[in-house]
Amino acid sequence: SQTIHQWPATLVQPVGSPLSLECTVEGTSNPNLYWYRQAAGRGLQLLFYSVGIGQISSEVPQNLSASRPQDRQFILSSKKLLLSDSGFYLCAWATSTGELFFGEGSRLTVL
């Protein structure tokens, strides 16, 4: 069966520091992968999606970037974090019928 993991679960970083959140999927090949951000009272916002290795699409302009170095690995990064980057980040993969399966989430606090 397919599983998805992301880490770290919790991260506290100072403004201006770099960020790397990692997500891996097991049990499926060539999945569509997604990074969402969840802010309180604002639902989920799609940040990036990827349909294959090295293929990244950005949905919103921001201080973050994403990379997909391997088929089942999806990384969310920033060179210099801003206070506004704080939030709960969710990685997900999608089935061909649109169902999303989410990771456990990563809580980022930028101080």
Added chain:
Amino acid sequence: AQTVTQSQPEMSVQEAETVTLSCTYDTSESDYYLFWYKQPPSRQMILVIRQEAYKQQNATENRFSVNFQKAAKSFSLKISDSQLGDAAMYFCAYWDGGSQGNLIFGKGTKLSVKP
């Protein structure tokens, strides 16, 4: 652009009773998919139920069912025989079936279950 609206930020239900969560959406598409996701306090989001727009029959999954009104662009979730474990944030989501599989989520409804 498609939008999803959940007009109830919070709802409360007594254990063993029934509750309905509302969702409306806006789209010009005729074929699409709708979902309800549940996010318990542990935070991992899970799929509750899905509905294809071309199907007139309302989807059902055990105690969870939907009332899909395509003309009204309404997609409500009914939870019967509510249990304490149903307490969570519930998100309504829309997918237009595009290859990238981007879902549009509502802002969520926080459901509390009283013992």
